Amino acid sequence: xxxxxxxxxxxxxxxxxxxxxxxxxxxxxxxxxxxxxxxxxxxxxxxxxxxxxxxxxxxxxxxx
Numbered sequence: 001x002x003x004x005x006x007x008x009x010x011x012x013x014x015x016x017x018x019x020x021x022x023x024x025x026x027x028x029x030x031x032x033x034x035x036x037x038x039x040x041x042x043x044x045x046x047x048x049x050x051x052x053x054x055x056x057x058x059x060x061x062x063x064x
Contacts, residue, residue, distance in 0.1 A: 008033075011057065023047065030056040 011032070012023035019038030026033070032047040032055040047055040 025057045025059070027059050030059045032057055 007027055008024045009027055010022055011025050012021075014021045019036065022035045024033045024035055024044075025031070033044055034047050035044045036042065049055055
């Protein structure tokens with residue numbers, strides 16, 4: 001069976017009592033996204049540097 005392509009990879013995770021914070025990287029663009037969730041909701045946003053440009057992570061090819 002062929003391996004399913006996963007576009008996003010989790011690069012960071014921190015969990016506390018009622019919430020969690022994660023950083024996800026888009027493997028096609030390298031753009032980093034911050035995701036936070038707790039008991040009342042969740043949200044996701046692009047991580048930016050001091051100049052307001054998206055933070056880009058070097059993207060490595062998929063492990064096959």
